[in-house]
Amino acid sequence: MTEQGNLAPLALDRADARVKHEAGIGGAVRAFLDRVRSGDLGSLPVIVGLVVIWTVFTSLNPVFVSSSNLVNLLFDCSTVGVIALGIVCVLMVGEIDLSVGSISGFASAMVGTLWVNQGWPVALAILAALAFGALIGALYALLFNRLGMPSFVSTLAGLLAVLGMQLYILGSTGSINLPYGSALVDFGQLMVMPKWVSHTLAAIPGLAMLVSGLRTFARRRAANLSTPSVAGLVLRVAAITVGLELIVAYLNQSRGIPWMFGLFVGLVVAMNYALTRTKWGRSMTAVGGNREAARRAGIKVRAIYLSAFALCSLFAALGGVLAAARLASASQQAGTGDVNLNAIAAAVIGGTSLFGGRGSAYSALLGIIVIQSIASGLTLLDLSSSLRYMITGAVLAIAVIVDSLARRSRASHGRA
């Protein structure tokens, strides 16, 4: 380490002379390039993809990047995005849930029936829908843990069964309109953050990074471990803060940041913390990477699967409630069609591996922005949904190909 000079005792993790260590900002850049070259791509493909998609659509129709269109995009992102966040949970442990669309549809139908038709308080109706979602996930986990039923099959069965339940409770009318002017519908369609709130929130990630980065720096130095470069940290914090503030300022030219999107991002951040900084998250990653090793390490593997499936269905139900609020209705079409695949595609496009053990909550956020950008761009071009399906399908295929190739490259470069 250059900061410590030559005479200072070597840091605990730098004592081995045979290992090359990068220092400073140049070193960080070189280490990043090394990682990418060996197939550890992280969020790079999705960011490159996003830039390409936005450039193409903007050149075809400049309205695409108008702030009002982007605000609408954020409203649309939030519903399926929350479902994709649940998909990230099951993909982390190497399983899948194909029934998230049906669960979201059933949850919206449940809120419609209980709230509008039966006259329950709206909060209670939402809670009931969420509880039902978690219960379905727990059932999948039970089938998986006790009977060894592959999640692919059990959730495929669930897809049909829950869709049937949705049609059943909606009955012959087929759709229930949620009252305009109610808090739930306003939340899904109108409510945006005041400007000062959005600007304050945009400053928080940078501040949090700075504080935790400096604290880690001090603790590592005290523990005689090598320390990351402070200049790099400050640079990153500055870039993130300026970037977020610019985005917020641009969106505030129109309606502003939807509260619903704020909820979605809040959930993403919370899940990211849970997955990376808690014992539970570490156990999820371990189970996804090597189930037997996790079991021998004393991790309660069945409980981990239970939490993954239950969380996934819970998020699916929440996404369904948000979708009902967004559309101001609970219909037979809710949750059908491309909702299922969009949610799974978003998680995978965002960089969560289908093979388990690799992923991040942020992949749901990035992935759903890609998917909704395509949908929004094609709608602006007045293209039919047939083309939209084809293009989204192609993007998903490309994402999985990138994932598979990166996985092969990681294996040959000796990275997990």
Next chain:
Amino acid sequence: MSESPERSASVGELVLSLRGISKNFGAVSALTDIDFDVHAREVVALVGDNGAGKSTLVKILAGVHQPSSGTINFRGRPVTLPDPRAALTLGIATVFQDLALCENLDVVANIFLGNELSPLRLDEVAMEMRAWTLLNELSARIPSVREAVASLSGGQRQTVAIARSLLLEPKLILLDEPTAALGVAQTAEVLNLIDRVRARGLGVVMISHNMEDVRAVADRIVVLRLGRNNGVFEPDASNQDLVSAITGASNNAVSRRAERLRAERDHSAQAGEQRP
């Protein structure tokens, strides 16, 4: 079998003592009436042919299997080992042959897997520091503890697995074929590691098929044959004695081959003498 004086002088208190351990799987008796002792600061090699019961014995000690009869005394007290957790809490750590590491996690995460510090807000700095302390005590050659285990060599993975087993301060460590998959240099490294583990005052039980490795590191060699005790040897015991204890007779495939080779050599030597 008596122990040589300089070795027994350094060997510590009795850590583990098995008496009359038997294990039946249905009609098959995998172990019959096994007696087995391990002291602190001692490496005991457990050798035997395939099906001799080595792995069954280690699995009983690891809490994976329960003995059908017999007593286990650990540090002077009779104990039962109903599950792997119980064995770990008592202070018996096991490194299985397949190591059971998560390749997608880094070295620190693997060492602390299942024992993370502050579960709701992982203390990465403290865990990394402890990981380095453990690895340095073993003089391990690990480039970075923040690399995924997938990027490590076989010997380095074995090191990580052993370091992980030492995390909970065990009194006894069981190594199942620690050198089976390793090259020459890496084997030497792992044998050094075993020496250092012994120097820390632990009892070590090591299963191995490789007599050379066993002689290099073991203080005692316990031979199992068909699920029974078949002798305890000093590391300097002759190969023939060991092989015959393992295979059960002085007349076996190994000794016959040695006999044949010797006969051929004698024969050619005689032929050479007669030629001029």
